[in-house]
Amino acid sequence: MLTDLKENFTNIFEDALIEEINDVGTLKKVKEGEKLIEIGDYVRSMPLLISGAIKILREDDDGDELLLYFLERGDTCAMTLTCCLGQTKSEIRAIAELDTTLIMIPIQKMEEWTGKYKSWRNFVFQSYHERLTEMLETIDSIAFYNMDERLVKYLQNKQKVTNDSLINSTHQEIAYELHTSRVVVSRLLKKLESMGKIELYRNSIKIVSL
Amino acid sequence: MLTDLKENFTNIFEDALIEEINDVGTLKKVKEGEKLIEIGDYVRSMPLLISGAIKILREDDDGDELLLYFLERGDTCAMTLTCCLGQTKSEIRAIAELDTTLIMIPIQKMEEWTGKYKSWRNFVFQSYHERLTEMLETIDSIAFYNMDERLVKYLQNKQKVTNDSLINSTHQEIAYELHTSRVVVSRLLKKLESMGKIELYRNSIKIVSL
DNA sequence: AGTTGGCAGTAACAAAAGTTACAATTCAAA
């Protein structure tokens, strides 16, 4: 775990903090598709992402989903931060998008370190900033763009996160994450294919040029 | 200013911090409709809201607006926090919704106080939490609700913030903030009126029961 | 009083998105 830490956080945290993380953190590996947090859960530890990716989803009362953003290497979950400090329940659902490695830090350390380490404070503030920015982008998408543009953004985003131009998703799965219907997704994907921008297969989509 | 501070923040900040704020902060009064921050501005000081309300707006490339949320008494601007620390430009526009009194704090104090005062750290984290929560609510609104429901929420929110069941807005102004067209707003307002939930006047709307 | 500009009401239409229904295909399990 120490090597993981040094590889990913050595420029961010001072050595003493890396040591402490190594002492109290626990390594956790999750498989693609595995659920990390459910809406309403109490959060007891904070994740640092070593590798992989996690998708963060919002859900309304009817069970309709919406993808908010992805967490990647070096990220942490801003929602968790606030939940830990405020002792409130999770507002979001977190699911592993890829096989993912995390270091879990007990929440008690949170407050201790914010007083003790400047680098930790900066990291936490930086995380908040990134998450707020991503939320703004999500708002831009749903408020200012039509579904065809949102779909393109979604595919581009997915390609970037998975680092793979072959996207292994069904139309239904995409529809859930964009909060629309399968028929709409199929329709728009077909249009993109006819423009030569993607190729459609069963259970997967090949991105040609978006 | 000291009385303002003690009245609004005495349970939140320790006395020594109140003193410091009193030393370095400057009192600022803005009139309703006055612009506080424009998108792209660099932020040089952090506001603490003493009284009044500020609306936070997002805008896309075409100049289309969307109301994100209101700041009220005791709030601060989470966006400002991150902008200060990261030296980045503002992503949002801030306009006084009511006549408003603020205390402006130079950004240099930000980092100093996060190291020095636990209550300040908690306040900053709490602010982030509240803003993330409000952003989630905004996302819920535009992702999961139709325009008629969004309009009702908008009116309710406006009533709460201004503490007045008479809303002094034109249909066009409401349309801007919900990012729709004037005709749509007029149509839906008329429907609400015919249901007896509101009364329509020139330049204002009376909320009867929503 | 007459003019003007902003505001609101409404009809008619267009576009975007959502819904229902059904057929065709693929793939894995019985």
Next chain:
DNA sequence: TTTGAATTGTAACTTTTGTTACTGCCAACT
């Protein structure tokens, strides 16, 4: 091999939202 479930394609239709155009009304100003 057959069955059945999941996936995709597509047509037809509805609902929601956005657009254009025109009207009347009010208030301020000359």
